[in-house]
Amino acid sequence: MSLPENTTQTTQFLPNEQQMKKNIRRRNRQAKFWQYVFLFSIILAMFSLLMLFFSIVRQAFTYVAIYDQVNPATLSDKPLEDLSKEELGNIIETYYTGIRTGRNDLRTIVFQDVLGLSINEQDSIADRERAKETVTVREIFEDKGKAYPSALAEQSIIRLQVADYAAIIEENLDQSGLYDFVIEKVVQPLIVDSWPIDQYLLDRDTIDAEIAEAEARLRVEKDDPTLEVSEPEFRSWIQWHLLTETIDLSRPEDAGLRTAIIGSIWMIALTILIALPLGVGAAIYLQEYSRGGPIARVIQTNIDNLAGVPSIIYGILGLALFVRALEKITSGSAFGLGAGGDTANGRTILSASLTMALLILPVIIINAQEAIRAVPDSLRQASYGLGATKWQTVWNHVLPNAMPGILTGTILAISRAFGETAVLVVVGSITRITVDPSGPFSRFTVLPLQIFALITQPQAQFRNVAAAGILLLLAILLSLNAAAVILRNRFSKRAV
Amino acid sequence: MTSNGKYALEARNLNIFYGNFRAVRNVSMQIESNKITALIGPSGCGKSTLLRSFNRMNDLVLGSRADGEVLYRGKNLYGKDVDPVEVRRRIGMVFQKPNPFPKSIFDNIAYGPRILGQRNKKILAEIVEKSLRQAALWDDVKDNLKKSGLALSGGQQQRLCIARTLAVEPEIILMDEPCSALDPIATLRIEELMRELKENYTIIIVTHNMQQAARVSDYTAFMLMGQERAGELIEFNQTDRIFTQPADSRTEDYITGRFG
Amino acid sequence: MTSNGKYALEARNLNIFYGNFRAVRNVSMQIESNKITALIGPSGCGKSTLLRSFNRMNDLVLGSRADGEVLYRGKNLYGKDVDPVEVRRRIGMVFQKPNPFPKSIFDNIAYGPRILGQRNKKILAEIVEKSLRQAALWDDVKDNLKKSGLALSGGQQQRLCIARTLAVEPEIILMDEPCSALDPIATLRIEELMRELKENYTIIIVTHNMQQAARVSDYTAFMLMGQERAGELIEFNQTDRIFTQPADSRTEDYITGRFG
Amino acid sequence: MANQQAVATEQPTPVVTRTAEEQLDLRKKTRLGETVIQAFLFFSGAISILTSIAIVVVLGNEALLFFRTPTWHEIRDDNEKIIALATETSIEATTLTLPTGTGAKVPVDAKIRLDNEVMRVISVEGDIVTVERGLEETNRLLHPIGTHIQEEGDTISPIEFLTGTKWQPHIGQFGVLALVSATLTISLLAMAVALPLGVGAAIYLSEYASESVRNRLKPILEVLAGVPTVVYGYFALTFITPILQGIIGKTNLGVYNMLSAGLVMGIMILPTIASMSEDALRAVPRSLREAAYGLGSTKLETSTKVVLPAGISGIVAAFILGISRAVGETMIVAIAAGARPYFTFNPLEAAETMTGHIVRISTGDLSRATIDYNSLFAIGLTLFVVTLVLNIISRQVASWLREEYD
């Protein structure tokens, strides 16, 4: 800016020195301004990401207001936690005697929660009873190593009465266990409403008003003027039972995602098995064997186009091809499999994986091609120059050097498959399934689809469950991405 | 080195650092006007770094820093209130690989005048013609000014880049191995162009091709990696002295292939 | 050209095509054993193409085709039942840019013998040492054989590539501008290595650096782009004849810079 | 020279038989492994072609069926009121009883349909309609009281399909523009958000940000691109919509609306555009920047007058790919945009896009013979063609980029 005047050069064409100096001041100002504009863009993008995560986290950790469906006051005069084992046992007995299916409910609780019997074991007990054989309490309980009142030792385990089952439960739990049991099964607290944590911190008034309103409404509904809705209490929707429980579309607080997670894992594993060898094989064929040839050009164009086809189209394809046309194979009936109750025509994990494999195949191929293309030609020439055959060259040099890229691309493709929803909606995985898939020919659901189903539930608390599910999903995807990054770094370090 | 000549550029105790690494140590030299000065030396001796410090192109490298002075018309280019944008206009640069913009030939050359504020189409056309003529490219491209600069051959591209530099009317042109990507015949043409240009411009060229320095330059500076891998100026003299009677034995060793 | 020498390779009326384009026209030449033969000429004159046809590396280019004969020990390399994989083992190649595999130095050199079926570790170690010694690299790397080949300097990398080629014991080594990516000092070393290697090998080198051909080669072939842009062999003779008394005026024009 | 002598004298015992001593054998060797492998690799490559063929055949075939199948619609009076209802009909019955006084005109000798069962009207006597049941391979079903009686309408012509603005399957109207309008509105909204921000962010990352900042921000952007779309849908529904409602007012903006879906879709596409544009800008050789700086350009001039034009084809490709993704995007619209297949461009309204509609009709268990099921393929075909065209354009543009620097 303050350089001396240019004296030797006659600037016949350019603006004169004075003007140019003025210009340059303006140019520098302009540059500064736009720098901030560009900075703003990136900040906004980052801010969106932040908001995205925030919107989910705030729904996964909420304050909830609860009311008890059975008022504890009607059960006992004393506070429940002060009651003795016996008194709690009585409450259970009384409660279950009062409902129609009480005996069956209690039996299920004993079989599943106390004894931990599998479905098969339960079935076999039922069969033996049907065959007029008495299955005694002692036989089962000693087998499982659980306590039981000795009076019931020779009784048939199926034919016990409510009081007997209650006694068994009482026998197997201590006081606090019984208390929990009473709260869960008898008092049955229900979430009235939930509020994101930020709202709780910033906007208590609305929350209090809403609680009051809900309380008034419930009192009228339940015809119970003493009914109270609790003060907001903190609840994390990320809970262990997300992983251990199946979906329960009646009670959001108990809903788990086990079936969906197992379904996702099955589907992804099968998808990798199908897509990876085919994808890498195709990439090698295109890059190394028919580079530039007419067949390669046709295939290449094809793959590029397929990569841009919306996933829902693959869903439609899968629906028509795998679910319907190839139903015999995808349902497993062609192999004499899947005759059990858990098949759904062609709507099996296999169909979904095949569809998903087709969906991610172009992504894998293109990434693998990119990785293979990035292997310098000089390495191939060096190898050929030493008298290596084509496959020797590919196997010894091209693949090892392209591996990080191929793996990274594959992981990214998998993470896409993991989060993919639309395809499976169309292929028709089932959202209300509670039975874990047992093989490729099972019905199934997957995590994102389950989340979709939860979001579309009318009851608002399912969105909290969905938020928790999303966090789980994101955690898995982030670990996959991190794995891709680590893999890439480790390989690239070794290469150089 | 004549001492009464007019100096286009003068380095005084110039040190250049990348972070903590000193790339060039304590260089002092005076570049005579309207001459071709060549910087030679083995790889990594800092000759490119030194060249790029002459128009503050090094500023673009993160963490680079210059110590000492580079005087241009008595003004230190590394002074506080000096705008590198202004410096680079007056001290142009031609790079190792021809790097025309992916625009038409015309727009390539008009780019500089345009950002300097020249909008008049007629004048721009004049600048383009004059610059192309100076770069000995006019006759080759005058009918194809709308053609992409990338459609030219390597040697023509490099001449286009030179024309583009001339269009902003610099006083000094820095050339960083301008022929290393070209074939022998294109190289020859660029060298002849350089000899024509020195009528009006001061040229400083980095080359790792010793013969090129011998053929085209008037002055030659020989650099070597010294202590701590910092580049040092070993000898600076008229080219024929450097190549027939070098004063420093390291220079003689280098030019006669005894080095290393 | 002495006529009583033993020829390592002989081209007879060789034409090389890329699709419909004839890149090299009607070349006949005899390469003497244990000599360095240089191919020189301007860019695009087909010298690289000709070189690559000598070990059928051109086969790897889509649509390339050779017409005529390349005789190697009386056998036409372009004969019907000749396996190019076999050919390339016997006629090795060193490329423009050093291209070591991203493996250890040891594995770089052992690669060739391994794919040929040599699994014995002791023998492999012997081959590695011998090859590295021949390439004058043993002393530099003997303590670091596990180091990556890419960790070496450019010149060392190129010598590693030469050692790698030697490991499969070729008879002829083709070099395609082996020094164009190297600095002057590394170039010097490679040239000296070539002179040592010619004791045991026949070397054919393409270079666009005329001085390099002058310095290191015993025979020089000068090529030019002829009709329809096809490369033609203009003159082939002993290097000192080519550079002091060329028979063809086009050769003289080229080496004295009168070309084009 | 001395060195060479040394090598010559201490030549170790030959480890591979030197060629000179062996018989010269250059003959081809058959390598079985190589052939098998090549065959497998070719098969892998061919899969993609098979996929394409399958897509075209499936979509085309089923869409053809859609255009060939006559529509069914409820029998209505002139006021669009449904007038033909049946009383409960058992599986065995051969007559239908119409509720008295409806005055429905059930056509004699024509086909009618209750639920999915097709019947032929043999005669009409007052309220009693005698029918032949279970035609066209449909099953006899029990029909509860109040089941609508549908009569057969015309087939839908492709022109009608492409130009109609009403999508009301129950009255036999299948105008895909109703769905296209929503798709377009949301896509344009998305691009209006994603393009300026994406390109701005790309310029900042490639031209201004230091290497370390870029290395931190770029992966975050890529994470954003990898978030499943169902999450974005959640984001739109539970976060953006309430905020927008807070700004615009709940009366003006329903829970389901295109605005929220469009904005969030923009955020979803933004990382893709930013990342691709940044790649395109960084693919511009450093030498061009140096050339610009060397002529005395400021950073802004370098970025916008040299780098941006040089990378423009990459940015255009990113833009088109973004649109293509927006058009094909499903979950956001399925969750946040609503299920109202009406022709509208008002972003404040709820509407249903092509993809949203596909999802909605898929979630119900569609049986194969229905026209709804077939319409899915017609919409799918439309979507496929639109995105295919966009992708082809995108690749064409991107190939300019490659040509320029190769």
Added chain:
Amino acid sequence: MVLPNRTILDQEENELRDNILRMSDLTDKAIDRCIQSLRTQNIELARQVIADDQKINDLRYIVEEEAYKVLALQAPAARDMRKVVVAIHIAVELERMADHAAGIAKLCVELAKESPLKPLVDIPRMAEISREMLRDGITAYMDANTELAAIVVERDNEVDELDKQVYRELLTYMLQDARNINRATYLLWVSHNMERIADRITNICERVLFMVTGNVRQNEED
């Protein structure tokens, strides 16, 4: 990467030729003048020749420096290279010829102190032939004319014959009268110098032959 730069090379070659031409012109003049001074006993002219010798020396240095510069900087090959090296040889020969002329001039100064021994016939004849040879030799160099160069080489014999004749003649003068010895001796030296001048022209022509053909082995004799 490295082709000789023709512009510079042509320019340098031209400069070398010009300087050689200038030298040969001066040398020719020096021969002419020293013989004139001999004939006319013009001391002034002789002194002029002696003084001019320095100019020729300087030109030789210029040519040599220039030639070495070209060799080091331009690395010429083939005929270019021969041209440059031959320029050095020719410059050296010309400079030595000028030295011989200066030597003759010095003798002239001595001879002028006494009366002429005899009318000079053969020595001017030698000078005449030498000058012709010189001009032809330089023309051969300029035009790269090998035939002309070969002819010049042949003519050296004429000068040799004349030298022998002059010697015999001068010997008779010395035998005649011992007082002639001094003057005759000087003339003897003059004749020798002339003969050497012609010799060096022969050398030049042989260099020209080499320059054109590149063949070192010309049929030459001293």
Added chain:
Amino acid sequence: MVLPNRTILDQEENELRDNILRMSDLTDKAIDRCIQSLRTQNIELARQVIADDQKINDLRYIVEEEAYKVLALQAPAARDMRKVVVAIHIAVELERMADHAAGIAKLCVELAKESPLKPLVDIPRMAEISREMLRDGITAYMDANTELAAIVVERDNEVDELDKQVYRELLTYMLQDARNINRATYLLWVSHNMERIADRITNICERVLFMVTGNVRQNEED
């Protein structure tokens, strides 16, 4: 990209030196023999010298060809370049010296036909000095020893003085007796040839000075 290749260059320079050494050895021998032949009237020896001249000529051609090859192929710079060019000059000078020796030998053959004119003192002395100069000059060249070269240049005057002395002495013989003229004339030529030999050694030493210093302008005189 382009540095001279030292291995080749050193090898070529050594070869040039070896050949120069060989030439100087042969030349020294030629001088020695021709003077011996003169003293002993040994025609055989003289013939030998004449025959050997061809060997020296051949060596000169070899040196020249080699030098031009190096210049064209290796493009040497600085001292390398000077070494090569100087080798050409020295070879030419040595070859000419050998020619002179052969010339003396031819005169010997003539002289041997008659009885010796007088016992030779000064001419063998000249030869002695010349040979010393030659050996010192070549040593100076081999060792790049500028001091020794400068000393050799000085000694040329001794030979010049002796030449003049020989001339005066021979003149007295001629004046004494006309029958001596023939033999005296021959001896005169011998002396001249010796003087020229010494001259050329001076030239060699000046080239050596140039080779080492790179400075063309040595203080030289013919």
